[in-house]
Amino acid sequence: MFLADITGDRIITGQHTQTMEMEELTKIREVTGKEPALLGFELLSYSPNINEQDTDEECMTEVRENRDTLRHAWEWAEKKGLITFTWHWFSPMYGHSKSFFTKNTEYDAWQAVNEGTPEHEALLSDLDHMAGLLRPFCEKGVPILWRPFHEMDGTWFWWGREGAEPAKRLWRIMYKRFTEVHHLTNLIWVWNAEHAEFYPGDDVVDIISRDMYPEAHEHTARQEEYAAMERIPGEPKLVLIGEIGVIPDVKELHKKHVGWSSYMTWSKDYCLTEKFNTFDELRKVYDSPYAVTKDELPVLY
Numbered sequence: 001m002f003l004a005d006i007t008g009d010r011i012i013t014g015q016h017t018q019t020m021e022m023e024e025l026t027k028i029r030e031v032t033g034k035e036p037a038l039l040g041f042e043l044l045s046y047s048p049n050i051n052e053q054d055t056d057e058e059c060m061t062e063v064r065e066n067r068d069t070l071r072h073a074w075e076w077a078e079k080k081g082l083i084t085f086t087w088h089w090f091s092p093m094y095g096h097s098k099s100f101f102t103k104n105t106e107y108d109a110w111q112a113v114n115e116g117t118p119e120h121e122a123l124l125s126d127l128d129h130m131a132g133l134l135r136p137f138c139e140k141g142v143p144i145l146w147r148p149f150h151e152m153d154g155t156w157f158w159w160g161r162e163g164a165e166p167a168k169r170l171w172r173i174m175y176k177r178f179t180e181v182h183h184l185t186n187l188i189w190v191w192n193a194e195h196a197e198f199y200p201g202d203d204v205v206d207i208i209s210r211d212m213y214p215e216a217h218e219h220t221a222r223q224e225e226y227a228a229m230e231r232i233p234g235e236p237k238l239v240l241i242g243e244i245g246v247i248p249d250v251k252e253l254h255k256k257h258v259g260w261s262s263y264m265t266w267s268k269d270y271c272l273t274e275k276f277n278t279f280d281e282l283r284k285v286y287d288s289p290y291a292v293t294k295d296e297l298p299v300l301y
Helices: 002-006 023-032 057-066 069-080 118-139 164-181 223-230 250-256 279-287
Strands: 012-016 037-041 084-087 144-146 187-192 207-212 238-244
Touching: 002 144, 012 023, 012 084, 023 279, 037 069, 069 084, 069 118, 118 144, 118 164, 187 238, 207 223, 223 238
Parallel strands: 012 037, 037 084, 084 144, 144 187, 187 207, 207 238
Antiparallel strands: none
């Protein structure tokens, strides 16, 4: 596996996008003349239960900007780039506005994991809907770094509000539904959290990751955070930076053999402005021999 081969020596460059315009990719091309090896796509607008009758303009603007992003994911796949999906999942029931946020829904994760409840049936319905959207990628053999229930150890999303036990059960329900019912064999399952009690088990996780938002312009190898991830119980796994606001210091990462396999800078101001990363820093990373850009990827599928 390519990620395993470079770990501890080089790191995959990544960038999240969340609109059809993909301004972040355009900016990186303008500044560096290159493209990230890994591109992140947002699936929030594909949630079946978006309550357009009880919402606000901020929510609907985000939904409208995000619609049809799977088309760009297909285009990126045709260019043989690496893909990761993030799903800000609007709650399957009861929500209003951005109902992936706990504050905007009464949807209960404990009810969702209990068979026979309306919440459970709504959960399965949403999973079947998403599986249908992912199926064409499977049929074409396109690998997807699939990062569901991201930041599951936080209380700000409905899937993490009730704590570790229902969050782990949600993960296992999705895994079983996608692998045993829908046979999605192309998904690389990326667990995204910091606390070990939320880890659902080696049998349902391929890669582990965490999100980080350090102080602006604080470029380091994130060595302490990596060491913490290595202490997650279970079999040794590759470790990714699922989201980050500040680009890591790739030279320092190489020097200290810190084993992050990839990073993904978050969208909008984290990439489009110099509030968090200067454009000089962006160029330095994309020109570094220790960072893998799109043009350096081998043909993986």
